[in-house]
Amino acid sequence: MTAITLAKGVTMGLRAAMEADPKVIIMGEDVGKLGGVFRVTDGLQKDFGEDRVIDTPLSESGILGTAVGLCMRGYRPVCEIQFDGFVYPAYDQIVSQVAKLHFRSQGRLTMPIVIRIPFGGGIGAVEHHSESPEAYFAHTAGLKVVACSNPVDAYWMIQQAIAADDPIVFFEPKRRYWEKAELDEQTVPDPLFSSRVVREGSDVTVLAYGPMVKTAVQAAAAAAEDGQSIEVIDLRTLSPLDMVPVHESAKKTGRVVVVHEAPVTLGLGSEIAARVTEECFYSLEAPVLRVGGFDTPYPPSRIEEDYLPDLDRVLDAVDRSLAY
Amino acid sequence: MTAITLAKGVTMGLRAAMEADPKVIIMGEDVGKLGGVFRVTDGLQKDFGEDRVIDTPLSESGILGTAVGLCMRGYRPVCEIQFDGFVYPAYDQIVSQVAKLHFRSQGRLTMPIVIRIPFGGGIGAVEHHSESPEAYFAHTAGLKVVACSNPVDAYWMIQQAIAADDPIVFFEPKRRYWEKAELDEQTVPDPLFSSRVVREGSDVTVLAYGPMVKTAVQAAAAAAEDGQSIEVIDLRTLSPLDMVPVHESAKKTGRVVVVHEAPVTLGLGSEIAARVTEECFYSLEAPVLRVGGFDTPYPPSRIEEDYLPDLDRVLDAVDRSLAY
Amino acid sequence: MFGPGQEHGGADLIQLLTPEGERVEHPDFSFGLGDDAIVGFYRDLVMTRRIDTEATALQRQGELGIWASLLGQEAAQIGSGRALRDQDFAFPTYREHGVAWCRDIDPLQLLGLFRGVDQGSWDPLEAGFNLYTIVIGAQTLHATGYAMGLQRDGVIGTGDPDRDTAVIAYFGDGATSQGDVNEAFIWASVFNAPVVFFCQNNQWAISEPIERQSKIPLYQRALGFGFPGLRVDGNDVLAVHAVTDAALQRAREGSGPTFVEAYTYRMGAHTTSDDPTRYRVTSDLEHWKLKDPIERVRAYLSRGGVVDDDYFHGIEAEADELAARLRKGCLEMPDPNPLDIFDQVYEETTPELREQRDGFAAYLASFGGPALQEADAQ
């Protein structure tokens, strides 16, 4: 058992995946000598060589477009997008090619591509470095989308994502890169596409993923002091959604709050609210409430703490839910 | 009063806008001599010249990127994307530049760009020609999104969109391009960002936009024969949403069905379901039900009628709603 | 041969067979095969054109939703397609019916996409021929990535003719304006990838003339990216073969990418949905008719007495048979089972999709539609 950061969890997972399968390659800007701007690929080029850890030209569409061709030669590219705001130049290749080729070829072509995206705000960065674009991908048939929230999941989920034969957008909560946890490499991980109850409770269910899981857990702890019992679920998988534990919890508590950094309108919260309401209509004491970023572009970092959902805004929603 | 097609409505609206304001220019692939693949810009280059109706190089990012610069010189570009599936190469310019520049410049820069996109299926086209990408834009702060459903709205809405000072993605239901209606150029149009009750009813509210409005109205007519009274609302504006008439209707009927061609997951229906449930929680007799495309890429055209919501699937949802 | 000399010499069109059917010499390129190969090319050209004519007819009769004709571009496609080895891989647009023919794709399979029953039913990996790509330019990056895979697989520059492999990416003149295509040039150049960028400059991107995409000859685009560009007479099957063969060999040897501009003309409409009379004059058409890619080969073969009339008749007969088979096969193409689409989205499907499939099956069943067993049975 060793304590590792979330960033280190991804690094170790990448290393394990590359050792396990020689077809696994890493592509991205500055992933080689520099080890990535977050050092997540640190040391990998040194150990696996320039053929497997590729410093690419500065073109995201090129990264995803060539990854498609590499898949056709049996490779399993792990593509790093340096920051969330820079995935859009590759959007066409992702949505029209990566996501559709399995379908278009009736399964003759598989696209085992992992697109790693450090996402979300809270690190005081300049514009385009704090986006939460997950809904753009979760709305796209043919892609799968997951988000890790802690070092241990980071370690296991990245390996599971690389081993999977479908294209997966892998979101890493950059503001949590330096959070630590104990990793036991012997334990058997949960399946990749499963959500997990991280704190049990009976009054209100709070759903979160990525960076907001910690916030939700902190909110639950604070609420406990006021005698409110909050159940927190880490969604982990955003497409497909694993609604089973969510519905169970919703039927138990009758009150659901969804939290994410992305703007509320058409964020993941909208889909979850629609599904929970349909599935648990007669069990709900209150409408599913959504806590998220406002429907504005990400603001200058000096006020990002106002923009981002925090403990208080989660508790505020919990209170509003309980008020029904 | 003359009967015009929806395509003609857009053409006439574009012509009127170009006559009204010399700064209005049209950019796109094949919009000049050919008049666009749907002939929507037919005759405009002949009358307004090549400086105002620009046949562009084959690059969508180039179309939107140069449109930004043209706005900074006071122009009002109307950019045609030839088919829905070809907007993605421009996605970065749209999401990171067009949508954000007003915000980033604190209002010093305005982006009066209209992005015209023929969208949806039903015309027997090959892949990439039948997409419904509206949610990708409605989730993007800084953009506004509208969809016309009939020739008269097409004529007025395109003029209103061009006159507006914010970037607007303007969706045209390509399968309805050839539908006809009487246009009275003297009437005063509804505001652009308003939804409209197109058929009154008391049992169930059906919400639709673009190509699905006709389907919803047909369903309502069929249901009437079975004694079901369906209210149909044409949303018209997808961002911002005009929820006032929707909530009114929902409180009246207690039952809401949303219909669109786009895949259900994270489609507009999810946002509407979430909002209606939050606003009308105690009035709802049934959860908001969603009828849409399946969560698959658009299928080969021979089976698109199975994929697309039709009268029967709308009525099926109405029955399920009434069964609560 | 690919040295900087091209920077100047490349300006002239590389031609080995004149429109009149005369063989001519070129300082850098010569046709390496014998008359028997040319006899085979003639058959390829005729069969390809017949496939195209028949498909166009099928569209007119409502059997296909749309068809993209290659009329006029047969030599560009056969000449390049025949330069490929079994192990090579081709990335087509939506118009490479002649290349598909060279890759032994059953022409009937080409109709699926245009009839709307599938999006390509051959196995790309087995055929060495990817599915058609409709999004302009996207395939050039796929080709470059595939070529990077070849480098990693050690099948470049080994000297073993059955091992060394090259990739060819097809695209049009309009495609050269897409960011993806230019990025592909950069990647291929930087990584010295074994890929041939084969541009059929048919002078038009739907209604837009080549002037809308470039002010200078397209082949010169490559010079700015650091690899050679050549312009070949795209209606001269011998020259196209010679140039493509050399470019592919260069790639297989590990000498990197080449840009080949096949200078040709789109004799038909962009697709069956298009109306060229709105934007181009017929005189151009007349001019290019005289450069027909098939006529010049026929002229060469008959003048030289390489083959007799029986041969030509034989080919016609074979083409007639193919056309008949195409027509019959097209009409018999079964529509897909709507319930199959759910299982084709992912390699490992999801509970959500299973639920949607089952729900839809039940729904269809309520109308007596295809039951689920059927779907699963398939």
Place this chain on the structure above:
Amino acid sequence: MFGPGQEHGGADLIQLLTPEGERVEHPDFSFGLGDDAIVGFYRDLVMTRRIDTEATALQRQGELGIWASLLGQEAAQIGSGRALRDQDFAFPTYREHGVAWCRDIDPLQLLGLFRGVDQGSWDPLEAGFNLYTIVIGAQTLHATGYAMGLQRDGVIGTGDPDRDTAVIAYFGDGATSQGDVNEAFIWASVFNAPVVFFCQNNQWAISEPIERQSKIPLYQRALGFGFPGLRVDGNDVLAVHAVTDAALQRAREGSGPTFVEAYTYRMGAHTTSDDPTRYRVTSDLEHWKLKDPIERVRAYLSRGGVVDDDYFHGIEAEADELAARLRKGCLEMPDPNPLDIFDQVYEETTPELREQRDGFAAYLASFGGPALQEADAQ
């Protein structure tokens, strides 16, 4: 001067002032202004470097979140920036602090983005200088579109020096690999747009050397797109001025785009967040130190006795004042009011955003946060 001759001649670096401060001749380009202008350039260079050093210090002390240093690129920016006329328009990346200086942007305003209080607070249209663009390459298309607007406004080729206008787009060596940048080349060439593509090749894109973006000198990229490309000594303010001035004039006259590669070196880290020791050797740095863009001007001015020591001291003093003002102003920069962001999204705001603003205002008020009146008052 911009003829095909460049295709070959361009291979040599255009230089007018050696690292030792010697004026040298060039067949095609000469510095058109007098020593007084060079005296002014010296001041620009020193002030720019001082702004950069102070901002770096402010970041180290936690007053800025990040800073992108232009150390080493002062001449490329001052030389090109000073070639602009009032009516011209510049599209910067995130590193053009020297160009901003030439456009009379208060350096204090440059800090806002990096401190996180705004995303650029000057008026781009008034300043003739757009907001910084962080998404690599995007601004090259904006510049091309702006140039197309100039053509439509009839302010090209009128012969009136106060009327004819040009656009300059700044970008780096790494940016040349983005599709957008190559599309900008195509559009500018096809429409003959009055834009100068000014590439500061500082040899690095964060940790990636120029070899990752191009195998041949970058200026040659332009040749493949049909317009001239030139490579100038980016550390030679006189040569940069002469070449940019000629390229801008060419644009104003209606002769179309030019690609200028300013060959320079990023002397500092990519940004204050970067650690170059991980990927580059210090010997390069030593080599480039000898080519310092400021030293050579100082050498020229003092050797020629154009100015005396008092002048140099005066500039130092002025720079000290500026630095002090920057520091003071930075610390005093007010944080934005979180309630303002809602009204900045659209020109015509929406009911949804008004509701979100009011709701958030009430929420903040419940903690004693800024009330709405305040926000509205601002």
